Structure formats: structure tokens, C-alpha cells
Amino acid sequence: MTNKPIAIIGAGNGGQTTAAWLANQGYKTRIFDVMEDTVAKLNELGGVNIYGNTDYPGFGKIEFATTDMEKAIEGCELILLILPENYHDSIAVKMAPYLKDGQIVGADIASSAKNGVMHGLKMPE
Numbered sequence: 001m002t003n004k005p006i007a008i009i010g011a012g013n014g015g016q017t018t019a020a021w022l023a024n025q026g027y028k029t030r031i032f033d034v035m036e037d038t039v040a041k042l043n044e045l046g047g048v049n050i051y052g053n054t055d056y057p058g059f060g061k062i063e064f065a066t067t068d069m070e071k072a073i074e075g076c077e078l079i080l081l082i083l084p085e086n087y088h089d090s091i092a093v094k095m096a097p098y099l100k101d102g103q104i105v106g107a108d109i110a111s112s113a114k115n116g117v118m119h120g121l122k123m124p125e
Contacts, residue, residue, distance in 0.1 A: 005030055005063055007076040009091055010083030011038045018082050020048035020060025031065040032072035039065040070098045081107040 008019040011033035019029040033039055042065035050057050066072050073079050081088060088107055
């Protein structure tokens with residue numbers, strides 16, 4: 001992987017933790033979410049505090065958080081969907097106009113396909 005930023009789509013517990021962990025591993029991370037108050041708080045803090053029962057406590061600095069999908073994924077090599085699979089279709093529609101050749105989108109497609117969310121995929125028999 002290059003040193004291009006990684007976009008995390010979803011600022012719930014999983015998305016924030018993933019962004020912080022990646023940031024602490026030296027990756028530039030940014031977060032997209034639809035909740036303006038969550039985005040504002042992340043930008044105010046400048047990142048995510050990791051605490052509790054973890055081997056990786058600390059503060060993960062993010063580039064920014066945004067409700068603007070184009071801004072979130074612009075220039076990213078890797079885009080990770082860290083949100084419930086019932087939102088994958090609507091997020092894919094929001095993301096599609098801004099995706100560029102070579103960008104990699106990662107999602108939990110096994111459970112998404114099983115639940116009928118990723119319509120074009122077939123599960124192996």
C-alpha cells in the first residue's frame with residue numbers, strides 16, 4: 001500500500017476504532033458519516049481516544065471527519081465500509097459517482113451477500 005489516506009465509511013464504534021488503530025499504525029485516516037454531530041465532535045477532538053479493555057490504548061489522530069462523501073474518498077487508495085450491511089447499498093449509491101480507477105473498497109461482503117444486500121454476488125456453494 002502507498003501512503004495515500006484510508007477512508008473509513010461509518011463513524012460508529014467499529015469505524016472510529018478502526019480509524020484510530022490504523023492512525024496509530026502510521027496510516028493517514030479520514031472518516032465519513034451522515035451524523036453531523038458525530039463528525040463535528042471528531043473534528044473538534046482531532047481523532048479518537050482508544051480506552052477500556054484493549055491492548056492498544058491511546059489517541060488516534062485522523063485527518064478529518066466529514067459528511068461529504070466526495071471529500072472523504074478523494075485520493076484514497078483504500079475505502080473501508082465499517083457499518084451495518086443494511087446500509088451498504090445506499091452508501092454504494094452515494095460513493096459510486098466519486099470512485100476512481102484503482103480505489104479498493106472493502107466490506108464484509110460474506111454477510112452482506114448472505115442477507116441479499118450485495119445483489120450481484122453469488123455465495124459459493
